[in-house]
Amino acid sequence: MxxxxxxxxxxxxxxxxxxxxxxxxxxxxxxxxxxxxxxxxxxxxxxxxxxxxxxxxxxxxxxxxxxxxxxxELPGDAVTNAPESDKTQERQPFYGPHQPGILTPRPAAGMIASFDVLARDRSELEKLLHTLTERIAFLMQGGKASQLDPKFPPPDSGILGPDIIPDNLTVTVALGDSLFDNRFGLKPAKPLRLTRMKRFPNDALEKELCHGDLLIQFCSNTPDTNIHALRDIVKNTPSLLLLRWKQEGTVPVQPPKRADESARNFLGFRDGSANPDAGDNALMSRVVWVQPGSGEPDWAAGGTYQVVRIIRNFVERWDRTPLQEQETIFGRRKESGAPFDGKTEADVPNYAADPDGKVTPLDAHIRLANPRDKTAEQHLILRRPFNYSNGISKSGQLEMGLLFIAFQADLEKGFITVQKRLDGEPLEEYIKPVGGGFFFALPGVKDEKDYLGRTLLEATA
Structure with a gap:
């Protein structure tokens, strides 16, 4: 044959x-x-x-x-088919007195990207702020990607396809201390308490993961939506912004019946217990938003101080630590999140009845962070963290931890005071802050005629 x-x-x-x-x-x-x-x-x-x-x-x-x-012979449901979701058309409002992504309920995926501003003068800085406003407004709304002559680079990366889904995206812009130098004449209008983040005793800050002129926070239902938004902004600001560092993060998704529980961090404990109620407008006006007549520049009203900390967790060491010791370090039950004298995560510990720390140790994390005394209400912060995982360190350990994000109207009374209380706590044996910075999140964009940072530029014209 x-x-x-x-x-x-x-x-x-x-x-x-x-x-x-x-x-x-x-x-x-x-x-x-x-x-x-x-x-x-x-x-x-x-x-x-x-x-x-x-x-x-x-x-x-x-x-x-x-x-x-x-x-x-092709299967009807191929392995490589895109996963389906009924959440892709979720939208958050962009216009308003405050920026989105601060009080907005936290979705599953987050990203922080820090930039150096390359603008050469005020006109280019204004162009940058206009461009950011236009791109963010479109990305949060979603729509058809622009089409150009195929002989030119495509205007969109295409990773979400020809139709840009909103996917619950929020984009939040904040300014660093370094932008208020002599380049753009902004120094006289610098927020009163905005400073360059300094090293705390347990920090091991890496220069390439710290600070920046401008910070952008991306949050959405999926990491790809955040990456798409970042690439869109980078593509549209090639001569105005240079990416300095970024950190992506996620939080575990809960079934609907458990959605009122705080998400767990990579140490296995709930992270967000006792967070101020974001639905209480009066409380948010006091804790988060800068108010007129507060001593801050007038243009800053409606903005807020943003703290970002990349905190590595030594998870291998933590996983070999007895449960009783873990709970003693935090001051909460690991399974339920309840304080030692309570039954649920929402229960408030009664430190007045435990002055010697026999129930909740005096150096427990929750007791140091919020002693619940007469002055504690002055030092509240709104936390919005994500977990991160960056592969493996040079020593062969898991490189993962907490992308800590917090907002407050007063940086000194808020995060800085709380962090000083935590210096030397037992938890430090298992964590090491390696990056981040202090920033000021701009007031919101009121309508289509407004743009990010307008009040700041007008105040320094």
């Missing part, structure tokens, strides 16, 4: 049907018909070889048959 051979194929492209039949004869009668599965193998191999070789003698009918056969 002659081999099935395309004259234009290489020696490796042909298949000897005799050898295949002899293989079949080991278990089947020679005169028995070839099974359908075996026939598909022979046809697919032979036609595939001829098609791969590009042979001009291949009949069109054989080509069509091969294509039909291939199509019929």
């Amino acid at each position: 002659l081999p099935i051979l395309a004259s234009c194929a290489t020696p490796l492209d042909w298949i000897d049907e005799t050898e295949l039949m002899e293989e079949d004869n080991k278990s089947h009668d020679r005169n028995a018909p070839i099974s359908p599965g075996r026939r598909r193998l022979l046809l697919g191999a032979g036609v595939g070889a001829i098609a791969a070789a590009g042979c001009p003698f291949m009949p069109q009918a054989a080509s069509a048959a091969a294509q039909a056969l291939a199509a019929s």
Whole structure:
């Protein structure tokens, strides 16, 4: 029997049907018909070889048959099909007195990106702020990606397809201390308490992961939506912004019946217990938003101080620590999140009845962070953290931890005071802050005629 051979194929492209039949004869009668599965193998191999070789003698009918056969054998639900979600059209409002992404309920994916501003003068800085406003407004709303001449680079990365989904995206812009230098004449209007983040006793800050002129926070239902938004902004500000560092993070998604519980961090404890109620407008006006007449520049009203800390967790060491010790360090039950003198996460510990720390140790994390005394209300902060995982360290340990994010109207009374209380706590054996910075989140964009940072530029004109 002659081999099935395309004259234009290489020696490796042909298949000897005799050898295949002899293989079949080991278990089947020679005169028995070839099974359908075996026939598909022979046809697919032979036609595939001829098609791969590009042979001009291949009949069109054989080509069509091969294509039909291939199509019929594709599974109806391929492994590589995109996962489905009914949340892709969720939207958050962009316009308003405050920026989104601060009081907005935290979604599953977050990202912080810090930039150096390359603008050469105030006009270019204003152009940057206009561009950010326009791009953020579009990305949060979603819509059809722009189309240009194919001879030019595409205006969109395409990673979300031709239709940009909003996917619950929020984008929040904040300014660093370094932007208020002599480049743009902003120094006289610098927020009163905005400073460059200094090293605390347990910090091991890495220069390449700290500070920045401008910070952008991306939050959405999926990491790809955040990446798409970041790439869009980078593409549209090539001569105005230079990416300095970024950190992505996530939080575990809970079933609906447990959605009122705080998400867990990578130490396994709930992170967000006793957070101020973001739905209490009066409380948020006091804790989060800068108010007129507070001593801050007038333009800053409606903004807030943003703290970002990249805090590495030594999870291998933590996982070898007895549960009782873990709970003593935090001051809460690991499973329920309840304080030692309570039953649920929402229960308030009664430190007045435990002055010597026999129930909740005096150096427990929750007791140091919020002693619940007469002055504690002055030092509240609104936390909005994410977990991060960056692979493996040079020492072969898991590189993961907490992307800590907090907002407050007064940086000194808020985070700085709380962090000083925590200096020396037992938890420090298991954590090490390595990056981040202090920033001021701009007031919101009121309407389509407004833009981010307008009040700041007008105050320094």
